[in-house]
Amino acid sequence: MNRQRNRKGATREFLGEFLGLNPGSTGPQIIAAGADRNLAASSIYRDLKTWRRIHRTANGRYWLDKIGDPELAVAAEVEHAFEIVKSSRLSDATKVEVLVQLSKTASRAPPVTRAVLELIGLPKLSRRVRSAMLPFVHIAIRAAFQPQESRSATSGIPRPRYAARLLESTLRLLDAFLDDQGGDGTIAWNTLYAIVTSPDAPHDLDLMGIAKRAIAIEVKGGLPSPSPVKAFLRKLAENERVGPAMKRELLRRVTMARGTSRERIRNLFEALDLGQLPRRSLSTPNPDLPPGP
Known part of the structure; x- marks a missing residue:
């Protein structure tokens, strides 16, 4: 020994x-x-x-x-974190500690590297570890989709393909946190906001699918104010294709909703500057219809 x-x-x-x-x-x-x-x-x-x-x-x-070049230093930190997080022998506490430190380091020189894709794409991580990864995911998304924030060009992968792979892994990771009422939910929606406001956002991104998820969260009570979900919906409402579809979705929901849910839909309709709900939508709902979600 x-x-x-x-x-x-x-x-x-x-x-x-x-x-x-x-x-x-x-x-x-x-x-x-x-x-x-x-x-x-x-x-x-x-x-x-x-x-x-x-x-x-x-x-x-x-x-x-310490490595003198901040970009090389951050790239090295990402690779080190990947080796730690993927290990089946190390505890979640160790992985969380490494990810917290990585988020602090990565903000100095937001990375665009192959190791970023490998780290965020790791499967079968505990919720605790994925939660600790969220701030880094946000940094990585901004580096890829708001490229003026990143000086790094070390991925070796063509940027469109890099962004597509990163987006796929990110959406999968964020999904579990979109309903979270705490800080994790805020980071998740702010990350989505960084994606949809980017000129490089893919044209086939299911914006209406995400909008429906956001509307459902708001109807259930939403996230604490200032709500990142509401800010996200306001941005989507400006989209000439998604805005009208969101209006139709809210009109559909209000005809089936009752009580507090109906009031929340009315408030959301006005907050998104979609005009006022037609009077017929505010009449007593058909009792034969199921209540809205």
């Missing part, structure tokens, strides 16, 4: 010394140097992946502590 601990300590001692003198070395270069000290390649690679002082850039080079 003592020998195992000593060997681990020796590996990190070597890495600290070697990368301090040879920053930006590749994996094979580090392994070759470690072999001169009889250090196992598996032990070196393990510490390269898990030691928090080590950063790996997108081109496969390793650095100790």
Whole structure:
């Protein structure tokens, strides 16, 4: 047991010394140097992946502590976070800690890298871990869909294809948080807002499907004020195709709604500047119809 601990300590001692003198070395270069000290390649690679002082850039080079270029530093942080979050051996608490730190780091130089896609696309993560990832997802979306906010061009993937892959993973991750009454719901809707207000938003994005989800949330009571859902709907109401469809959807709902739900629909109709509901829509609903959602 003592020998195992000593060997681990020796590996990190070597890495600290070697990368301090040879920053930006590749994996094979580090392994070759470690072999001169009889250090196992598996032990070196393990510490390269898990030691928090080590950063790996997108081109496969390793650095100790801070990397001078903020874009390279953030890219390395994303790759490090990916290795931690995908691990089945590490606790959720460890993964959450890494993701919280990543969100702080990524805001300095919003990343557009392949590792971003790999991290956000990871399957079977707990809700706690996905919740901790939301701020980073928001940063990544703004970097891809509001490109003036990102100086990074390190993905190696054509930007339209990168944005499409990122959007697919993001929509899947956000879905579980759109009904959340706390901060997670706010981040999720603000992320959607960044997508739909982008000139690069895909033309086949199901805006009306998202609008119906937002309307249903508002009819149920909405998110705390100032509601990001309502801000999202206001933006969609300006769309010449979606705006009229939203008006028809609200008119359909109001004829079936009762009580508080009907009042909320009326208020939403006015808040979205869609005019006033026709008087016939405000008459007593048909008792043979089921109540609205």
